[in-house]
Amino acid sequence: MNSSGLEWKPLLSLVLALASALLLSAGGILQWLGHERNGRRSSGWKVWMVPLWWMGILASAAGTICHYTALWIGLVALVLPVSGLHIALTAMAMSRLRKEVLLGLRAWGIACVAVGVLLCLVGEAGRTSEDHLARLGFVIPGILAASVLFGIFLLRRPSDRFAVGSGLAFAASAVSWKLMAQDPLIFDRICAGLFFGVTYTTGFLLIQAGFRKGGAGAVNATANGTATALAMVAAVSLFGEPVPFISWIGTAAVAAGVALIGWRK
Numbered sequence: 001m002n003s004s005g006l007e008w009k010p011l012l013s014l015v016l017a018l019a020s021a022l023l024l025s026a027g028g029i030l031q032w033l034g035h036e037r038n039g040r041r042s043s044g045w046k047v048w049m050v051p052l053w054w055m056g057i058l059a060s061a062a063g064t065i066c067h068y069t070a071l072w073i074g075l076v077a078l079v080l081p082v083s084g085l086h087i088a089l090t091a092m093a094m095s096r097l098r099k100e101v102l103l104g105l106r107a108w109g110i111a112c113v114a115v116g117v118l119l120c121l122v123g124e125a126g127r128t129s130e131d132h133l134a135r136l137g138f139v140i141p142g143i144l145a146a147s148v149l150f151g152i153f154l155l156r157r158p159s160d161r162f163a164v165g166s167g168l169a170f171a172a173s174a175v176s177w178k179l180m181a182q183d184p185l186i187f188d189r190i191c192a193g194l195f196f197g198v199t200y201t202t203g204f205l206l207i208q209a210g211f212r213k214g215g216a217g218a219v220n221a222t223a224n225g226t227a228t229a230l231a232m233v234a235a236v237s238l239f240g241e242p243v244p245f246i247s248w249i250g251t252a253a254v255a256a257g258v259a260l261i262g263w264r265k
Helices: 008-037 044-049 051-073 076-083 085-097 104-124 139-152 158-182 186-213 216-237 245-261
Strands: none
Touching: 008 051, 008 076, 008 085, 008 186, 044 051, 051 076, 051 158, 076 085, 076 104, 076 158, 076 216, 076 245, 085 104, 085 216, 104 245, 139 158, 139 216, 158 186, 158 216, 186 216, 216 245
16 A cells, blocks of 8 residues: 555644544533532532533534544554643643642643653654554453453542543543454444444543542543553554554653642542
8 A cells, every 4th residue: 555645644643632632621621610500409410401511512522523533543552642631731721710829749740741742742753553563452451451440449539430430431432443443344343333332421421420529630630541541552452553662651651640630639
């Protein structure tokens, strides 16, 4: 295949990943504000009556479309860390909304996410979705996902449990979406599409429950940090993506930044 025809894919996937970061950040904040406006109502799920929440849903929907389009045409190892910028953007916006000075761990966390994304960009520059290593299969991602699922029950805060569960579900949805993009068999694509629908819906409901129990910054950080880490392992094991050492350093920096942003005393 002529490689010149594929040169636009890495750039387009990068642009879409950046757009998804901006839109997902705006969507998460607006949804949280909707839950805040709905705080005095008897039922938390009556948030659907709050216009701000619907604005957040629309922004998140646009960001999700950008995110999954980028995953469809680009590398998981590039798209996920770049989309993860919305964690830092959300933390900064939430600090302003709550009139909090952004110092200490959160400031360091935002810096780590930004540096990590930059390192991932440098590491993945010039690679295309045609570059593949030997695929290792479902065993490693499956063991890791099972460990995360077990670990959820050890978390003390309900918001953390919902956020980690949401991250696990969103990681599964990203993997199933990429499998649907790559698998040539129609039946396998249908199965992957159905699994995507179930896991994405589960992740959406869990993160809404997380917003009811905690701030958007912490919930977003925990959920998306979990999703990014799990899907990066899947990128290597399932799709054979060649992730260079500098990208792993960048991913570790993003994970460290997520932990710092989501830290609560």
